[in-house]
Structure formats: C-alpha cells, structure tokens
Amino acid sequence: MIQIEDVTKVYRMGKVEVRALESVDLTIDDGEFVAIMGPSGSGKTTLMNIVGCLDVPTSGRYLLDGTDVSRLSDNRLAKIRSRKIGFVFQSFNLVARTSAIRNVELPLVYAGVRIRRHAARVALEQVGLGDRLKHMPNELSGGQQQRVAIARALINDPVLLLADEPTGNLDTAASAEILKILGALNDAGRTVVIITHEEEVARFAKRIVRMRDGRIVSDQAQRIRTEVSA
Amino acid sequence: MNLGEALRVALRGLRANRLRSALTMLGIIIGVASVILLVALGNGVQTSVNEKIQPLANLITVVPSVGNVPGGAPPKDLIDADVAALQDKTLSRDIAAVIPATSGKALVDGDAYRYRANVVGTTEQWLEVNNQDMSAGAFFDEAQVRSTARVVVLGSAVANYLYGDDPAAALGKPVRINRQTFRVIGVMQSVGEPGDGVVAMPLPTVRRYIFGGGDKINQMIVQASDANAVPAAENDVIRILSERHRIKDSANRDFEVQSLRSRLDTFNQILRILTLFTAAVAAISLVVGAIGVLNIMLVSVTERTREIGIRKAIGATRRAILEQFLIESLLLAGLGGLIGVLVGVGLSVLGANVAPSFGPTFATFAPSVTIPSVILSFAISLAIGLVAGGYPANRAARLRPIEALRYQ
Numbered sequence: 001m002i003q004i005e006d007v008t009k010v011y012r013m014g015k016v017e018v019r020a021l022e023s024v025d026l027t028i029d030d031g032e033f034v035a036i037m038g039p040s041g042s043g044k045t046t047l048m049n050i051v052g053c054l055d056v057p058t059s060g061r062y063l064l065d066g067t068d069v070s071r072l073s074d075n076r077l078a079k080i081r082s083r084k085i086g087f088v089f090q091s092f093n094l095v096a097r098t099s100a101i102r103n104v105e106l107p108l109v110y111a112g113v114r115i116r117r118h119a120a121r122v123a124l125e126q127v128g129l130g131d132r133l134k135h136m137p138n139e140l141s142g143g144q145q146q147r148v149a150i151a152r153a154l155i156n157d158p159v160l161l162l163a164d165e166p167t168g169n170l171d172t173a174a175s176a177e178i179l180k181i182l183g184a185l186n187d188a189g190r191t192v193v194i195i196t197h198e199e200e201v202a203r204f205a206k207r208i209v210r211m212r213d214g215r216i217v218s219d220q221a222q223r224i225r226t227e228v229s230a
Numbered sequence: 231m232n233l234g235e236a237l238r239v240a241l242r243g244l245r246a247n248r249l250r251s252a253l254t255m256l257g258i259i260i261g262v263a264s265v266i267l268l269v270a271l272g273n274g275v276q277t278s279v280n281e282k283i284q285p286l287a288n289l290i291t292v293v294p295s296v297g298n299v300p301g302g303a304p305p306k307d308l309i310d311a312d313v314a315a316l317q318d319k320t321l322s323r324d325i326a327a328v329i330p331a332t333s334g335k336a337l338v339d340g341d342a343y344r345y346r347a348n349v350v351g352t353t354e355q356w357l358e359v360n361n362q363d364m365s366a367g368a369f370f371d372e373a374q375v376r377s378t379a380r381v382v383v384l385g386s387a388v389a390n391y392l393y394g395d396d397p398a399a400a401l402g403k404p405v406r407i408n409r410q411t412f413r414v415i416g417v418m419q420s421v422g423e424p425g426d427g428v429v430a431m432p433l434p435t436v437r438r439y440i441f442g443g444g445d446k447i448n449q450m451i452v453q454a455s456d457a458n459a460v461p462a463a464e465n466d467v468i469r470i471l472s473e474r475h476r477i478k479d480s481a482n483r484d485f486e487v488q489s490l491r492s493r494l495d496t497f498n499q500i501l502r503i504l505t506l507f508t509a510a511v512a513a514i515s516l517v518v519g520a521i522g523v524l525n526i527m528l529v530s531v532t533e534r535t536r537e538i539g540i541r542k543a544i545g546a547t548r549r550a551i552l553e554q555f556l557i558e559s560l561l562l563a564g565l566g567g568l569i570g571v572l573v574g575v576g577l578s579v580l581g582a583n584v585a586p587s588f589g590p591t592f593a594t595f596a597p598s599v600t601i602p603s604v605i606l607s608f609a610i611s612l613a614i615g616l617v618a619g620g621y622p623a624n625r626a627a628r629l630r631p632i633e634a635l636r637y638q
Contacts, residue, residue, distance in 0.1 A: 054543060054631045075547050082545025093540045093635070097246055109235050110545040152544065 001159060001191060002028040002051060007060030007070075009046050009214075020046040022214040023060065030159075033186040034193045035205035043214040045164065048195045052085050052162045053077045065159050082111045086153025090165035092145040094137040094152075100124060101133040104152045111156055123151040127181060143174030150181055154190075161185060163194045167201055179204050233557075240558035243530065254526045255566035257519030258614065262570025262607045263577065264512035270578040270597035272505025276498060278594045283494050285361040287457040288326075290464055290489040292450040292471070305484035306475045310445040315470050316452060322466035324459040329355050329451040330433060334441050338429055339406040340392030347388050347429040349407065351436025357383075357418070359451055362425070366397035367416030375432040380439070382412045387426035389417040405429075410439040460491040509603070513610075519566070520614040527559045527622035538626050539634025552627040559619025560612060567611025574607070575599050 009021040020043045028034055038044045049055040050062060053069055056077070062070040069080055086107075087093075094103045104120040113119075124130060127147040137145055146166060153161055163182065167175035183204065186192045194205060202208050203222070210218040244251040294308050308330075315321060316328045331352040338347045350356070357369040370381050384392070384400055393400040397417035404411045412431065420426050437443055454463035467487055468480075477483055531538070538551055578597040586593040 049632050052543075054635075075549070078542060078545055078547040081543060087543050089543075089635070093536070093543070095537050095540055097242060106541065107544045110541070110547070110550055156545070 001030045001065055002026070002193075003061075003063040004051070005061045005063075007050065007057040007062060009043075009050065009055070010058045020214055021050070021057070024214070024216055026209065026216065026219075028191065028193065030191055031186070031189050032191055032193075033183070033204075033206040034209060035202035035207070036193065036195045036209045036211065037197060037199075037202050038211035039197065041213075042211040044195050044211050046214075047211065048162060048164055048193070051160075051193060052087060053080045078110075082107060083156060084159045086150075086156065086158040086161045088146065088149050088153050088161065088163040088166045090168040092137070092142070092149050092169070094145055094148055096137060099134050099136060100129060100140065100148045103137070103148055104155055107152060107156045119155060120151075123155050124148065126154075127151045141174070142170050143177055146170060146174070146178050147181065150178070150185075154185070159191060161190055161192045163192065165196055166194065167196070167198070175201070236554050236557045237561070239554055240561045243534075243558050244562060247530075250526060251562060254519075254522045254562055255569065257522040258516065258563055258566030258611050259519075259570040259573060261512065261516030261519045262567050262611055263574035264515060265509050265607045266571065266574025266599060266603050267577050267581075267597060268508045268512050269505055269603035270574070270599045271581075271595065272501060272508065273600050273603075274582065274596045274598040275594060276501050276505075277598055278596065279497065279501075280494065283490055284457070287491045287494055288454040288460055289359065289491075290452040290454060290460065290467060290487060292452060292467060293486050293488075294448060295484050295486055307446045308450060308471075308485060309447065312471060312474060313447065313450060315474055316450070316467060321470050322463065324455050324463040324466055325452055326455045327355055327359065327453040329353050329359050329453070330447040331356065331449040331451065332433065332436055332441060332443060332447045333449065336407050336429075336440060338388060338392070340403065343392050345388050345391050345427075347385070348424065348427055349436065349440060350428055350430045351433040351441070352430060353433060356430060356451070359453055360425075362421055363419045364416050365419040367401045367414070369416055369418075369430070370432055375434065378434040378438055379432060380410070380412045380435060381415045381431060382407075383416040383418060383430045384414055385418050385426040385428040385430075386420040387423070388429055389414075408440045412439075454491075457491055460489050464489055464492075516607075516610060516614065519611075520563075520618045523559055523563050523614055524618035524621065526562070527555065527619050528625075530558070531555060531622045531626040534626075535629060535634050535637040538629050539631050539637065542629070542631035543635060548627040551629075552623045555623030555626050556616065556619050559623065560615035563611045563615030563618065564608075567608045567614075570611065571604055571608055575604065 004024055004026040006023045006025060007021055008019070008023055011018040011020055024047065036044050036047060046055070050057055053064065056072070057070050060070065061068060064080065065084055069077065072080065095106065101117070101120045101124060104123050105116040108116040108119065121130070121133060124133060127150050129144060129147055129151070132140060132144060140148065161182070166178055166182070170178065179201065182192055182194065194201065196202055205222065207219070207221045209216055292308065295305055310330065313328050313330045316325055329352055331350050333348055333350040335346060336349040338345045353375055354370055354372050365386065369383050370379065374381055382405060386397065389397050389400040392405070393403060400414045400417050403414045405414060452463060452467055454460045464487055471485055472483065475484055541551065578599045582596040582598060585596040
C-alpha cells in the first residue's frame, strides 16, 4: 500500500544542504503495524512527513494506495490527506477553543461532508469519550486529548493511521491506553505507522524500521508482540 | 469548506478576542458613521435651501445698470414699453409673465408712528410671484391698478410697527406717504427681513403720488414658464432688451439680468463639492480603519499559524484556509460597517429632530440621510474586509503545513 522507492529529501538551510533522507526504499502492506525508530536527526520525522503527504520528496517515487503522490500540488496533497491519512501528533494538536466533537468533525468539514454530528459522536464513543463531547481541549487530560485526536484521525476512515510520538507527552498509564487503542485498531485491520524513539513503544509494533543518518539501517518483523498491561 | 462552518469559526475567532475585535471595528464604525452623517448634513442643507428657493426658481430679475458705461451710449431706462415687449408672446415663448416694479425709500406715517419703508409700486401679480401670503385683508387687484386706487398693502414689520401685533388692526387705517393719504387694505405675512419692511401699492399710484418718473421702472420680475425654461427665458430677455436698447456689445448692456435659478445652481454645485470633500475627509478614517483590519488579521494569522497547520494536516485546502480568514475579515469589517450605518443614521435622525428646536437657522442644518451614501459606505466597508483581509488570508493559505505545525 505504501511504496517508497529511492526517496531522497534535501533541505536547504541557508547555504548548508541537509540531506534528511538518502535513497530510502520502504514498502508497507495493508494491515501492518510498523514502528519507525531512530535518534533525533535520523530522518524519521522527514520520512513521516513524506509518508503523510505533508511534504514531497526531492527525488524518488512514493506510491500511496496505488497513486503516485510524489509530484502532486499543494491542493491535491490536501485532498489525499483528507481522504487517506489520519494523523496523531505528539502534542495532540487539537484546535483550541473548539469542543471535542467539533474537533472530530473538522476532517469531515474539509472533505465536504454535510451531516457530521452523528459520525463524530460515534467516533468519540469508540475511544471512550462519549461523555466528553462538549469539552474544550483545555478541559481534557493529555490522554483524553490524544484520544480525541485519534477519533479525529479515524473519522474519514483513512487507509493509514500515522502517529508521530503519540505517547511522547503522556504518562505511563495514558500511554498504555493510547497504545491499546492503536493495537485494537490494527487488529481490526487498520494500517498503523508509528514514529517513536521509545523501545517499549516500538516493541508494541509488528515490525520495526530503524533509521540513522537518513538511511534505513534495519527492518525486522517481531514475532512476539508485547501486550500492554494497563 | 461550507459557509456556515466558516462563519462559526470566524465568530469564534472574533469572540475570543472581543476587545481587539471591537477596537478594530471602531475604526470602521467611525469612518462609516462620519461619511453618512456628513453627507446627510450637506444633503439636509441643500434640501432645505432648495425647498425655500424652489418656488422662486423660475424668476428672473431685470434691473437697470447703475452709471454710464465708459465710452458707451448713455444708458436707457427700463420703461413700460420694455415690459410690453417682454410680454409679447411672439417674441418669447418661455416668458410667462412680467411684473414691473418701481421702488424707493419713503417715510410712512401711521396714527402715531412713522416708519421708513421700502415703497414698491407694482401690479397685482407681485404677491403670487414672490410666493408671499396675506395675514389680513387682501392684496390690491387688477381693477385697483387700472384705476390708480389709493390703497397700500403693508409688510408685516411695517404693520407691526405702526399698528401693533394684530395685523387686522391695520386694515382700513389711513397712512400718509409724501403728504398723500392711502388706505391700508391688507397686511402680508412675515418672510423675514428685508421683505417685511415693504409697503406695496399699484404702480400707477406710486407714479402719480409718490415717486413720479413717467413710464420708468426700476425693476422687472420676469417669470419663466417653468424652472427649466429659465436659461431660455433669460436669453430672450437679453435678446429683446438688447434689440430695443440697440446694444450690440454685451459689455455695453444698460441692464442686469439675474436669475435665482442660476444662483441656486451655483450654490448647489458648491455645496455638492463641499459635501464630497468633507465625505472624502471622513473617508480617510475609513482608510485608517482598513489598516486596522489588515493589522489585526495579520496578527490573527500569526497567532493561529499552528492551527492553520493542524487544519491543513487534516485536509484543509488552500482555498478553505483562504475562505476562513477572508470571511473573518469580512465579518469584522462588515459588522463594523453595519454598526457604523446604524450610528450614522441614528445621529442624523437625532440631529434632524433636535436641530429645529434651536431655531429656524439651525433647522436649515437638519441632516437628511441619503440612501446612496448608506449603500456606498457599507459597500466600502465590505470592500475593506475583502482587500485588507486578502493579503493575510493569502499568507495563511500559503503556509506550508510542516512549518506551520512546528510553529510554537
């Protein structure tokens, strides 16, 4: 489903060229649960930006769900993000002063869906926040905010759920809860890609891709998936 | 992104920064309100002046020039034959009536008091042509003019001075002018100075008993068939009189022609320019208001950079972001414009109701709101929203999602 072929990404910071990705090849199939690991500066965030269609590669090809998205315009990328990708960020990134349910509705707004209330309510109920619909982000705990973000990421039924350090700002209990939800989603057939530098988090995935200096250094399937005890 | 959602987001943004939004709107409110108020003021003055002058607008006054034209022929007087020529329908179709008058200062003796009045000898049409009314008795009629009747009609100030407040008290009283006795048959309503100091009597009567002067007259009031015919009638007067007085060069004219209409046109033109000018000055505050909107929208975009990033990550297109911010600035400026219209119209209506209570002079300045100024100033406020919001909105729309998300 995700096919990255010989992708290179070069940033120009003033006069200095930064090669964030160096001819990366990566294929992720439907229903996989992949953790992308690496120290900071390893290129994992750049890779996520490209996988998430937030950025385009300098060279190489990226096929998402059969479509080449590596040369698309800003607007086409926005439409791909709207239809195919759900994001979960480290800092939750809920829209401030906007209730949980309206946050969850937002992707539907941009996808042009007119009747949204019900779908948003169902999505929030699925992440266990059926009683927090009208709460503002600042009235929710970190774990609750991240669950709203997950509900929002799932509302458009994306082919790929992309989580960037989803537990980075959470305590152990909340982290476990979020990981449990992600695991359950994967069990239900959703493709999940998670970016992390925490081994415990990565151990939870079915496959771990390790990066260093813009290259993939190892790519291994895990036979035993750690169950989270929460 | 649908409109309802965009409006809700915009309202939320404005509510979140109430004071800031209100202050920004104030710029637009002041601008729109002052444009409406100033135009209403100019329009009010124009309307009330025109209302007063309109009934007189088809009048043309002809008077003999004073003094000799150097090197020219000796000036000819205006005489009855000139009046007859102007009245000749075969010579001019645009002249409806010609009222001759001869006037001068004279002492008027009542029972106990003496008044220095402006005595006018004229015809029975004079009252109507001057748009005046009687407060007691009647004006002299055609028969009294033909019979050189010894009757006078007093202006209100004359009647008041000689016989007291009640105009009816003057009726039937004898007055003496130039050692001749005349009977008061009517008193005119007040029109303000200097018209109230007039004593009117039939033209032949004045000539025979007071000023003499044969067939000379010193003023003609020419009534054009309607206000629009004034320029044509004016040309006819000049043409006919120039012919009769054998004047080839307009510089040698021995008479002067003035029409209220042309003076009214000049007045209106000056007032219109003045109104436009003051409105333009007021519009400067709209420019300042526009800069306020621009400024606040730039701040808003910067503050919400991260939010823009989030929205883009979850599928907002450039257009959706552009629309969101454009609608926000349109709402800001439009709401300001709407309140400005209400304030401007409110102040104008208040002024129109309060001004007359300060006296007739202030009544002239009672503002009267014009619909075009309301529509135009509201449209300008919307345009401000569009233009001042356009640049910040475009900046927001062009933000790259990864950079916007990284913004703290």
